[in-house]
Amino acid sequence: MDEVRSRSEGTILSVLPERAHDLARLRVLAGxxxxxxxxxxxxxxxxxxxxxxxxxxxxxxxxxxxxxxxxxxxxxxxxxxxxxxxxxxxxxxxxxxxxxxxxxxxxxxxxxxxxxxxxxxxxxxxxxxxxxxxxxxxxxxxxxxxxxxxxxxxxxxxxxxxxxxxxxxxxxxxxxxxxxxxxxxxxxxxxxxxxxxxxxxxxxxxxxxxxxxRVPAARAHEAALLLGEMRGQLQRLCAERQDALAGLRRQQAQQRTRFDQDLAAVLSQVGGDIQTVLDVPGPDHSLTPDSFADQFKMTPGKLERNRLQVAYSKACIKIGAILTRHGAMDLPPAQQTQVKSLDSVMVAVMGVSVKYRKDLQRLFCEAAGRAALAQDFTRYFELSADRQALAARIGQARSDAQAAERAMAAMAVLEAGA
Structure with missing residues (x-):
């Protein structure tokens, strides 16, 4: 019984360290x-x-x-x-x-x-x-x-x-x-x-x-008082910690909802913009290579590639603005390199290769492409410093809430043996 009581006291003290004297007094009264x-x-x-x-x-x-x-x-x-x-x-x-x-x-x-x-x-x-x-x-x-x-x-x-x-x-x-x-x-x-x-x-x-x-009655009163005070304090603490955990989870869910909505909206917008660019009639000159003699001339191929690059850059700028708004521009520390210009989510997801019509069509105009972009950007959003910090706070809040619940159960054991 002493071992059980000691474990219960230790569990309560882990969340109510200021009650050490009261627990010691209760042990005296009970023992x-x-x-x-x-x-x-x-x-x-x-x-x-x-x-x-x-x-x-x-x-x-x-x-x-x-x-x-x-x-x-x-x-x-x-x-x-x-x-x-x-x-x-x-x-x-x-x-x-x-x-x-x-x-x-x-x-x-x-x-x-x-x-x-x-x-x-x-x-x-x-x-x-x-x-x-x-x-x-x-x-x-x-x-x-x-x-x-x-x-x-x-x-x-x-x-x-x-x-x-x-x-x-x-x-x-x-x-x-x-x-x-x-x-x-x-x-x-x-x-x-x-x-x-x-x-x-x-x-x-x-x-x-x-x-x-008068001592027996005083002892009974004191034991009931101390147990009642601690029980009430633990009940309030459990409620406060559950509320805190729920609040952090709501914050996490709201952040994710806003990110999903903003990302879906921008991908839809840039998809429409790119589709407008791709719907221009005529042959795709972007695939026509320039000869050595054309290196100083403005050829149809150069014009088309420039047009596609401008459209792609505008799309990236719009997506980057959303990532910046939600704190998801930088790569996680584990993925960062010595070349700082490459340590961005946009580079990690979009790559550094030149984009042609088929690339723009696949990335922005097809449902599967937009879904893949959303998945990749969302993964990096969840790995962002702010989201990781929030996840850590949620983990700590969950641990705190569980500790309070364990203390509440230990309190019941203590009251049963009082």
Whole structure:
């Protein structure tokens, strides 16, 4: 099943690379057990690890005055997986930031956003994360509890209220849970109920229990949301790519129709023009050779050959204008020679030999001749640079459309296994 899922994810990613995180999140939602995941997030030395230890009642997470959490630490307690991630001021170069990102955005069902009361206002990075967590909560229903830690380090309750007011001005509408891990530990060790209550840990545990109860519904909502978003995006992409392919094919067909019509019209026109020239009564003097004595004389043969050549040249000019209009004058690169004057479609189709009456009759006045010309010119039209470029675009569009269709099928496989 993992192999099938991996193939499906890869197929989807090939057309929706920006959905890599969502696919990874869906894999987490589909692949893990029933244990919800709680991640603590905040800056270094804001009491995150100590808070987790108090919540689970054991020293599972390392606590020190120096920076201790530099990787993703995990502990399972009472069917909840607890994660302690590197701080927001993690060392990106060492990969700590990646661990923090994975813990907060990929693994967690519930985030505990921790800010030390002694620090006063939130800094810019905390504000940015706070807003991102709020936005994510509205979208996915993943929950964040906002914890004001180390309140015991403030002078008095007035100082605490001042800090809370300052934070409220920065991020209004949030319910901050004020806690002191130190008071809670003292209350536990000394069996002092008042300290336990004043620590705020009991209230945080209650809020966590309520949040944990909402996790199954939140997971179902998030999975349906992500799958629905990707399905809708793929459906739109399939439609867009099919439309693009159809548009290119229409363009290709329209170009071909216009070329066929223009070529047929010009061949009909020059056929009529040539027939008029050929219908002149009298013998065909073009076939009469000139003698040496006639080389400086204007003979009937020369006059006839000139007349035929002019008619042929006019026909070629008219046909060439059509080829130029449709971008089909130059030979394909594979057929080009070192003699550039020969690298034209007109030369390739018509040749360079002198044309006599029988040649003009066969080429332009007989249906078979005109059909052969149309076939040859059309072949070079299809080999022209513009047509080849359009064909390549159609091939790419077809490949893109097929990739989107495959991704759509892979999406169905993914939804079936979700």
């Amino acid at each position: 893990r057990g029933d244990w919800p995941v709680v991640t603590v997030v905040g800056k270094y030395n804001h009491g995150k690890s100590r808070l987790l230890n108090e919540l689970i009642g054991t020293n599972a997470f390392a606590v020190a005055d120096r920076r201790e959490t530099v990787a993703l630490s995990a502990h399972v307690h009472e069917q909840v997986r607890w994660l302690d991630a590197p701080g927001l001021d993690a060392d990106v170069a060492s990969g700590d930031d990646e661990h923090a990102h994975r813990a907060v955005w990929l693994e967690s069902d519930i985030r505990l956003f921790v800010h030390a009361a002694k620090e006063g206002e939130l800094d810019a990075r905390e504000r940015a994360l706070l807003q991102a967590l709020r936005d994510d909560g509205e979208r996915t229903r993943r929950q964040t509890l906002f914890v004001l830690s180390q309140v015991d380090q403030l002078a008095d309750e007035a100082a605490q209220r001042k800090v809370e007011a300052a934070i409220e001005a920065q991020a209004s509408g949030l319910a901050w849970l004020a806690v002191s891990s130190t008071r809670h530990r003292q209350g536990v060790d000394g069996a002092k109920k008042l300290l336990l209550e004043k620590s705020g840990i009991l209230a945080l545990k209650t809020a966590l229990a309520q949040a944990l109860a």
